[in-house]
Amino acid sequence: MHGTQQPAAWGLFCLTGVVSVAERIGVYVCECGPNIKDAMDIDEVVRFAQGLDHVVLTKAFGLLCAVEGQELIAKDILEHNLTRVVIAACSPKEHEKTFRQCLEKAGLNPFLLQIANIREQCAWVVKDKALATDKAKATIHAAVRRVVHHEPLEIKEIECQPHVLVVGAGMAGISAALTLAQKNRKVYLVEKLPCLGGKVARYEDVFPSLECASCILDPILDEVLHNEYIEILTWSEVQEVLGFYGNFLVKVNKKARFVDTETCIGCGACVETCPVKVANEYNEGLDERKAIYIPYAGALPNVAVIDQEHCLRWQGEACNACQEACPFGAIIYEETDQVRQLRVGAIVLATGFDLFDPARASQYGYGKIDNVYTSLEFERLVNSTGPTEGKIQLRNGQVPEKIALVHCVGSRTSQFHEHCSVVCCMYLIKFAHQVNGKLPGASITGFYSDLCLPGKEAQGFFNKISREANIALMHMKHPDSIEMTKEDEKTVIRFTDIQGQSQAVIPDMVVLAPAMEGARDAETVAKLFDISQGKGGFFAEESTTLAPVSTAMEGIFIAGCAQGPKDIQSSVAQGQAAAGRILSRLVPGEKLALEPVSAEVNKDFCCGCKLCVSLCAYKAITYDDVKNNVAVNKVLCRGCGVCAAACPSGAIQASHFTDGELCEEIRGLLRQG
Amino acid sequence: MTGFEPKIIGFLCNWCSYEGADSAGRARKAYPANLRVVRVMCSGRVDPQFILEAFKEGADGVMILGCHPGDCHYKEGNLQALKRYGVLKRVLGQFGIEEDRLRLDWISAGEGDKFVQVVSDMTERMRQLGPLRRSY
Numbered sequence: 173m174h175g176t177q178q179p180a181a182w183g184l185f186c187l188t189g190v191v192s193v194a195e196r197i198g199v200y201v202c203e204c205g206p207n208i209k210d211a212m213d214i215d216e217v218v219r220f221a222q223g224l225d226h227v228v229l230t231k232a233f234g235l236l237c238a239v240e241g242q243e244l245i246a247k248d249i250l251e252h253n254l255t256r257v258v259i260a261a262c263s264p265k266e267h268e269k270t271f272r273q274c275l276e277k278a279g280l281n282p283f284l285l286q287i288a289n290i291r292e293q294c295a296w297v298v299k300d301k302a303l304a305t306d307k308a309k310a311t312i313h314a315a316v317r318r319v320v321h322h323e324p325l326e327i328k329e330i331e332c333q334p335h336v337l338v339v340g341a342g343m344a345g346i347s348a349a350l351t352l353a354q355k356n357r358k359v360y361l362v363e364k365l366p367c368l369g370g371k372v373a374r375y376e377d378v379f380p381s382l383e384c385a386s387c388i389l390d391p392i393l394d395e396v397l398h399n400e401y402i403e404i405l406t407w408s409e410v411q412e413v414l415g416f417y418g419n420f421l422v423k424v425n426k427k428a429r430f431v432d433t434e435t436c437i438g439c440g441a442c443v444e445t446c447p448v449k450v451a452n453e454y455n456e457g458l459d460e461r462k463a464i465y466i467p468y469a470g471a472l473p474n475v476a477v478i479d480q481e482h483c484l485r486w487q488g489e490a491c492n493a494c495q496e497a498c499p500f501g502a503i504i505y506e507e508t509d510q511v512r513q514l515r516v517g518a519i520v521l522a523t524g525f526d527l528f529d530p531a532r533a534s535q536y537g538y539g540k541i542d543n544v545y546t547s548l549e550f551e552r553l554v555n556s557t558g559p560t561e562g563k564i565q566l567r568n569g570q571v572p573e574k575i576a577l578v579h580c581v582g583s584r585t586s587q588f589h590e591h592c593s594v595v596c597c598m599y600l601i602k603f604a605h606q607v608n609g610k611l612p613g614a615s616i617t618g619f620y621s622d623l624c625l626p627g628k629e630a631q632g633f634f635n636k637i638s639r640e641a642n643i644a645l646m647h648m649k650h651p652d653s654i655e656m657t658k659e660d661e662k663t664v665i666r667f668t669d670i671q672g673q674s675q676a677v678i679p680d681m682v683v684l685a686p687a688m689e690g691a692r693d694a695e696t697v698a699k700l701f702d703i704s705q706g707k708g709g710f711f712a713e714e715s716t717t718l719a720p721v722s723t724a725m726e727g728i729f730i731a732g733c734a735q736g737p738k739d740i741q742s743s744v745a746q747g748q749a750a751a752g753r754i755l756s757r758l759v760p761g762e763k764l765a766l767e768p769v770s771a772e773v774n775k776d777f778c779c780g781c782k783l784c785v786s787l788c789a790y791k792a793i794t795y796d797d798v799k800n801n802v803a804v805n806k807v808l809c810r811g812c813g814v815c816a817a818a819c820p821s822g823a824i825q826a827s828h829f830t831d832g833e834l835c836e837e838i839r840g841l842l843r844q845g
Numbered sequence: 846m847t848g849f850e851p852k853i854i855g856f857l858c859n860w861c862s863y864e865g866a867d868s869a870g871r872a873r874k875a876y877p878a879n880l881r882v883v884r885v886m887c888s889g890r891v892d893p894q895f896i897l898e899a900f901k902e903g904a905d906g907v908m909i910l911g912c913h914p915g916d917c918h919y920k921e922g923n924l925q926a927l928k929r930y931g932v933l934k935r936v937l938g939q940f941g942i943e944e945d946r947l948r949l950d951w952i953s954a955g956e957g958d959k960f961v962q963v964v965s966d967m968t969e970r971m972r973q974l975g976p977l978r979r980s981y
Contacts, residue, residue, distance in 0.1 A: 263867045264884070292870030293882055303878035310881055704920075724920050769886065789920035812919035813890030817929070829886055835898050841881035842852055842902040 195320050198229040198254040199312060200245060202236040202261035204291055211295035212304040217260070220309045224316045228252060237267045242274045249278035256280075256322065258315045260288040260308065281324030283768070283828060288315040314840030321833045328806060329763035332418030333517040336754055337362065339410060339697075342370020343389075343740050344732025345522035346396055347747030353401035355755055360514050361396065362424055366407045367471035368393050370524055371548070374454065374468065376555040376562070378740055379602045380633040386470060388740075393472045407477060411511065413519070413701055416807045417727025418764045422514045428507040430478035431464075436502040438466055438474030442494035450482045452559070456549040459559035464494045464503075469557040478503075518727045518754045521711060522747060523697050525733035528582035528589065528687040536581060536684055537656035542567045543663050544656060544682040547599060554606045564610050564681075572614065572680035575607055576665055579620040580651035583687030587652070591708050593737040596685035597624045601637045603683060608641035616641060617677060619667060621648045646675070656682060688737035701728055702791060710736045721750045724790065726808060729753060769811035769828045771804045777823035778802055784815035784824055851905035851971035853879045855964070856895065858888045860918035862910035864954030869961050876961045877968040880908075887911070888949075889922025893933045896947060900937075901979075906946045906971040910963070913951040923951070945970055946977060 199221040203209035214232050222230040229252050233241050236259060248254060257280070259271050264287040272282035290308040298304035334357060338349045341363035349359045361368075372378065373393075375385040396402055405426055412423040431442075448463035455461075455468070463483040466476050476494075484491040485505060495503040527546055530538035538544045543566055545553070552558035553565070565571050577600040582588040597620070604616045625631045637643075646667065648654055653668040665677045690709025691697070698705045703723040706712035711730045714722040721729050729750035732743035758764065771784075771792070780800035785793045792808035793815060795801075804815075804824070813826030822831060857863040863884050869876065885891060888911025899907050909930060911923035930949040937947055948967055952960050 263863075263870070265864065265867060289867075289882070292867040294878075296870040296873050297875050298878040299875050300878065307878050307881070314881070314883075787925060789922070810919060812887040812922045813885065814887060814919065814922045814925050817890050817892040818925070826886070826890060829890055831892065831894070834883060834885070834892075834895055837883050838854060838895060838899050838904075839902050841854060841883070842899065842904055 195226040195255045196228045196253055197224075197226045197256045197258060197316060197319060198231075198245070198248055198252065199224075199227055199258045199260065199316065200236055200241075201230070201232040201290075201312075202241070202259065203232055203234050204262060204295075205235060208261070208291050208295045211298070212290075212301055212308050216305050217290075217308050217312065221258075221260075221312050221316070224313060226256075226320055227316060229254065236261055237270055242270070245271070245274050246278040249275065249280055254280070256284045256286075256319045258286050258288060258312060258319055260290045260312050260315070262291040263287075263289045263293070283325040284319065284322050286315040286319040286322065288312045310841050313843070314837045317836040317840035318833050321830070321836055323827065323830075325768040325827055327768045328766045330418055330766065330807060332758055332762075332764040333420070333515050334358070334758055334760040335360070335514070335516045336518050336520065336751075336758075337410075337420070337422055337514060337516040338520045338522060340370065340522035340524055340732070340734065341365075341368040341396075341404070341406070342522060342524050342732060342743070343372050344524075344734070344743040344747035344750075345370070345520065346392060347744045348520045348522060348729075348731055348751045349402050349747075350392065350395060350399070351748045351751035352754065353399045356401055357755070359402045360422075360424070360516065361402055361404050362408050362410060363404070363406045364409050365467065366429065366475070366477040367467050367473065368396065368404070368406065369472065372740060373471070374548075374555065374558075375551050377602060377606065379598045380629040382602070382605065390470075390472070397473060404473070405512070406473065408512075410697075410700060416805060418517050418758065418807060420516045420519060420727065422516060422519070424512045424514060426510045426512055428480070428509050429475070430480075430503060430505055430507050431476045432502045432504055433473060433475045435500045436475045436498075437500065438476065439499070440466060440476075441497045441499060442476055442503060445493045445497040447491065447493060448482050448484060450479070455552045455559045456546070458549060458552055476502075517758045518729065519701065520729045520731055520747070520750045520754070521697065521701060521703070521734055522730070522732045522743075522750075523694065523734045524691050525688045525710075525737065526691045528689050530581050530684050530686045533582055533588065533652070535652065535655040536578070537658065537663070537682075538684060541656055541658045541663050541682075543572075543680060544684065547596070547603075547683060547685050550603060550683045554603070554610065562610070564607060566681060570680070571611065573611075574615050574617070574677075574679040574681070576677065576679035576682045577603060577616060577618045578654060578682060578684045579618065579623075581684040581686045582689075584621075584651040589687040589689060589708050591687070591737065592624050593685070593688040594624065595688070595737060595739045598630055598633065598739065600683070600685055601634050604641045604643050605637045608637075614642070616643045617679065618643060618645045619648055619654055619665070620645060621651045621653070621670075646677070688733060691734065694734070701725065703728055703730070708736070710734065721746050721753060726790075727758075764807070766806050767809065767811050769826070770806050770809040771811065771813065771815050772825050772827055773802055773804055774823050774825070775799070775801045775803075777821045779821050779823070781820060783818050783820065787814050787818050789814070849972060849975060851879055851968065851974075851976070852881065852903055853906040853908065853964075853967060853971060854899040854904045855880050855882050855908040855910060856885050856888065856891045857882055858911045858918070858923070859884055859886045861912035861916065861954050862888070862952040862960070865910070865952040865956045865960040868955060869957035872957050874957060874961045876964045879968045879971070880964050887917065887919045887922035888926035889917075889919065889924075891926055891929070893929055893936070896933060900942060900946070900977060905974070905977045906948070906967055908963070908967055909947075909949045910952045910960075911949070913953055916953065942977065943974055945974060
């Protein structure tokens with residue numbers, strides 16, 4: 173189709189391409205009805221274009237994007253053996269794809285096209301007809317000079333692995349796994365805890381339906397546990413991630429559980445006999461657990477695990493109480509960690525959140541005043557599988573009569589987190605409902621500065637519970653206009669109300685709603701998977717509006733509270749969305765189509781300075797220390813061209829935006845018009 | 846200097862600034878015809894030699910317009926543009942090219958008004974400065 177030509181811009185000083193074969197360019201000027209036609213002298217523009225080098229055909233047409241216009245171009249390409257096309261019309265954002273398809277239909281590589289934007293950036297903004305004509309001529313001149321140097325680009329494809337790794341078995345991870353498995357995708361579901369279900373598994377009821385959490389969760393966990401396409405790796409952590417979209421190689425360390433998951437039935441005989449007691453993290457430290465334990469009643473899979481850090485055997489003592497107590501011989505002290513190598517095409521990170529530590533803001537008295545609890549602690553207190561089996565009582569065993577609920581702890585403040593944690597207003601109302609049910613006489617006071625009740629459910633839920641329960645709401649001036657102190661064995665809350673008046677209240681129990689923030693290990697996870705953390709420690713999405721579940725790393729998706737604070741339904745939606753993104757692009761038997769506009773390295777010119785390696789935001793460039801040159805991974809490259817601009821030897825070129833193409837465009841714009 | 850109309854080259858990133866320019870067009874907001882646009886995928890693609898080439902070829906002013914910091918479609922390409930801009934300004938001074946002849950600004954896809962403002966300001970400033978004196 174077009175002759176052999178030296179790639180336009182290899183080399184330090186060679187900014188002008190060498191065109192060895194006469195190209196046959198067709199220039200089409202779209203009148204766009206009156207839009208372009210009335211703004212400039214179309215005849216003059218056509219005359220000008222006709223006189224340019226390599227232009228063999230110039231036509232003005234009423235509306236090129238219409239079927240007739242497209243047919244005209246396709247017909248001309250064939251009849252006049254056009255080798256390149258310039259279309260002077262609307263913005264390339266409007267119809268570049270349309271005209272590329274048009275070229276393709278006529279057998280011409282779609283990238284041998286250049287659009288001259290003479291509508292949005294000319295006809296519509298230049299009021300003087302003569303000036304508009306001049307600007308259009310310059311733009312067309314640039315397009316003609318540029319298109320001569322266009323290279324035909326092919327959309328490359330690579331083989332890919334359809335299996336998926338899901339990290340985190342909370343609501344988002346489970347939703348992603350089940351959606352993927354529905355389409356018979358092999359899913360490796362990796363969870364660092366010994367059980368599935370994430371934080372939701374430790375809640376009693378969930379808003380706004382007030383269904384019990386296990387009623388929602390248990391059936392889907394059962395589905396996960398018995399799904400032939402989902403391989404569950406609990407008590408496991410990802411150690412290493414290599415590769416890229418379509419072909420990741422992941423090392424997962426499956427920690428020794430010291431309990432055979434096949435034979436253990438979760439009877440708990442081992443737990444009873446264990447002599448070690450440590451703070452129970454599954455109940456937020458409100459009670460103790462043993463060194464061999466089942467996280468909580470109903471935890472799935474219902475299998476015990478030995479906490480090696482605290483078990484006497486690993487402290488050098490010859491204890492084997494659990495092994496002796498086990499009626500099934502399920503305890504295996506010899507078990508060792510196992511490293512699994514997984515090949516997957518895509519990864520979903522659904523690693524959840526943690527709460528802001530309210531002890532960091534001393535005004536809340538958390539950690540100093542016994543009666544101040546976090547929301548997660550309260551979730552366990554009201555939970556029938558929790559430390560008090562669902563009884564709302566203080567650490568001293570007394571039943572509280574006056575309960576304070578404090579909104580926005582560490583959120584919506586410049587000091588800690590600027591963001592709103594989305595769910596706190598709703599779960600505090602849920603707490604009011606739970607208190608009202610369990611302690612009918614108790615009074616509840618909410619301390620808030622703004623209520624966040626968006627969507628179709630929240631306000632109705634709030635109204636309903638407010639009518640039922642004995643709730644007083646105190647409107648504070650700012651989210652942090654509140655302080656707790658202990659005076660004469662009493663907890664005193666002092667706050668500034670919306671009018672600026674200081675007030676005091678003496679509750680028996682205070683429940684804080686600390687900000688949701690990125691999980692404690694989010695930084696480690698981000699480094700491991702080479703993605704970035706954004707505000708609040710949450711993982712950064714590719715685009716907040718249009719790509720909320722993908723990341724800057726192709727093939728690595730994020731879902732649930734790892735991406736930002738959200739409720740259960742939104743987490744489920746994101747898990748399903750991430751699965752959908754994967755199912756639509758990573759199809760078994762199909763190859764993965766790559767971005768045609770990408771960076772290319774001419775290894776002969778590469779001096780191995782590695783400047784590009786450090787600049788690439790996608791880690792797409794690797795350095796070969798034997799050959800002392802770099803290579804671009806086409807799967808990871810997004811074609812931004814940052815490397816090409818930095819390369820001191822001109823060895824890297826951004827295809828379709830080469831030095832030669834762009835310099836010709838500049839000359840075209842300036843030498844005429 | 847009466848009647849002098851400067852030639853200005855603008856490198857506009859595909860995702861924000863080029864869209865911003867289009868949105869000014871869609872809103873039919875007139876601005877000086879002096880600007881000639883080169884679309885690049887990212888402001889970080891703008892090689893300093895393109896700017897020198899533009900001045901060499903007759904531009905009186907050059908603009909690099911990219912996404913606002915934090916909004917770059919390619920994470921931080923615009924910050925690379927910012928770094929290069931800082932260095933290039935000093936180099937241009939050594940060539941005897943006034944600093945104001947090169948301008949970097951951030952224009953989002955929705956900021957058609959800002960685009961018009963920036964182009965108008967730049968054109969006005971170039972009119973004040975007059976033609977770029979070339980010694981070759």
